[in-house]
Amino acid sequence: MIFNYHVPTKILFGPGKLKELAKETLPGKKALIVISAGGSMVRNGYLNRVVEILHSKSIEHVIFDKILPNPIKSHVMEGAVLAQKEDCDFVIGLGGGSSIDSAKSIAVMAKNPGDYWDYISGGTGKGMPVPNPALPIVAITTTAGTGTEADPWTVITKEETNEKIGFGNTYTFPVLSVVDPELMLTVPKHLTAYQGFDALFHAAEGYIANIATPISDAYALKSIELIAKYLPTCVKDGNHIEARTQVALANTLSGFVEATSSCTSEHSMEHALSAYYPDLPHGAGLIMLSEAYYTFFSSKVPKRFEAMAKAMGVDVDLLPQEERPMSFVKALVKLQKDCDVFNLKMSQYGIKKEEIPSLAESARQTMGGLFELDPYTLSLEETIEIMVNSYE
Known part of the structure; x- marks a missing residue:
């Protein structure tokens, strides 16, 4: 406080x-x-x-x-x-x-x-x-x-x-x-999805970051809620002005999160990928990393993951306690499927699996500060593990 x-x-x-x-x-x-x-x-x-x-x-x-x-x-x-x-x-x-x-x-x-x-x-x-x-x-x-x-x-x-x-x-x-x-309204379908997920991850990372505040929490949970509800409509019907407006609000709220909390190491990892492979859209890289990244962290701050799942519309109270944190990851995967971005592969952009250890090193050297804002301190080996698990 x-x-x-x-x-x-x-x-x-x-x-x-x-x-x-x-x-x-x-x-x-x-x-x-x-x-x-x-x-x-x-x-x-x-x-x-x-x-x-x-x-x-x-x-x-x-x-x-x-x-x-x-x-x-x-x-x-x-x-x-x-x-x-x-x-x-x-x-x-x-x-x-x-x-x-x-x-x-x-x-x-x-x-x-x-x-x-x-x-x-x-x-x-x-x-x-x-x-x-x-x-x-x-x-x-x-x-x-x-x-x-x-x-x-x-x-x-x-x-x-x-x-x-x-x-x-x-x-x-x-x-x-x-x-x-x-x-x-003129943003193409795939870019609408990539950008919407970038905003979602700004909010989610800012919510689990160890410098989150009550103010950033309020912005983050509302941003997550709006993206989960309206992004699939934006992707399916780009001219839907109400959905576009709600996702735009979510995006601005996620900017407030960035101004009052911070990104975490997910962004460091993606920056390493798109620095070496600049044809990789930032949002697409984040989507590729996200399932493995949030699966890893779901056990580290379970209450935060429950709140994010609830923001995405999951009735967590109906779930056994041990399933609640991972229900956010399941909702995240469902949202990616609903937005036609679930099957993105690093290999589509020329990234090779054997490069991942050096890319993980780069993430930690160039934007190591974000690793310090994680709710759990990742080792190099764990960073590599998350990125390897994201590869396929």
């Missing part, structure tokens, strides 16, 4: 909310708009809508459109140089988690000297203090997956060393975020 609470982001939430951005006071006079290289922001008209709003407010803009699904350090540095050269005084992240995360990291480096990895803790990062505040960040999310619109975290890969590591501080909270589920 001893905790701090700090989520300074103003959030505009609900269908149609992008239009209301025109009524907001934005934090500068020239924006760097960060979008992905995929072209969906242009094709779907979202970029044009944002640009029109900026024009209506006499705000200039520059576009940086190189962001990859697993964003990389060189693009952070390139975007920061562009922001400096063009005298941008705030950054807009438009798109999914990769674009918003990149916007956060670019905002840091636009105001600070040296290399981005100078400020990263873990792996080959130097862990140096960040001298200056970041440029103000506005987040406009078009996916429901990372919760990055409601937390300070950004995850970037140093491509030369295959290190995928999180970073964040007080200044990487967006000052303003727009969560408009109408912008999520």
Whole structure:
């Protein structure tokens, strides 16, 4: 019952909310708009809508459109140089988690000297203090997956060393975020599922983390409940605006969990996988790990697993006591089947079983801090065991 609470982001939430951005006071006079290289922001008209709003407010803009699904350090540095050269005084992240995360990291480096990895803790990062505040960040999310619109975290890969590591501080909270589920109607079925499970695992990991608080618990259980109830509908009918809105809310709640608790080692393991195999979508990697991961931890904090099972709609009171913790894992597997993502295999992305020990080592070296937030301290051997059990 001893905790701090700090989520300074103003959030505009609900269908149609992008239009209301025109009524907001934005934090500068020239924006760097960060979008992905995929072209969906242009094709779907979202970029044009944002640009029109900026024009209506006499705000200039520059576009940086190189962001990859697993964003990389060189693009952070390139975007920061562009922001400096063009005298941008705030950054807009438009798109999914990769674009918003990149916007956060670019905002840091636009105001600070040296290399981005100078400020990263873990792996080959130097862990140096960040001298200056970041440029103000506005987040406009078009996916429901990372919760990055409601937390300070950004995850970037140093491509030369295959290190995928999180970073964040007080200044990487967006000052303003727009969560408009109408912008999520165009997300394809498989990505809807991957992103929804990413949000679910942010909530679940934050709930079992050893720094969870009563506040993060409330957000986490509600997020789990909404995803279990509405994600299958989103996957089956992407135009179902009510289901999209509920999953968007779950995602933002999971961002609050990340701001008030933390991920655990499941994310460290996945980051190692997608750092070496960047074609692996983050949510898909988490799904692959999840059954073995949560099976392992179900006996470590059984009461927490009972509560998560209950949030997923399981009537745990009808079950024998010894079956209650694993009922969460069974509900998780059922949800994956309902969303057509149960049979994902690491081998589909080129990962070899004999690589797992070195990938487990990488997880512990690059993001070892999350292992310290587990409710039970995993050994290297147990980390390998979980990843091996996830392989087939």
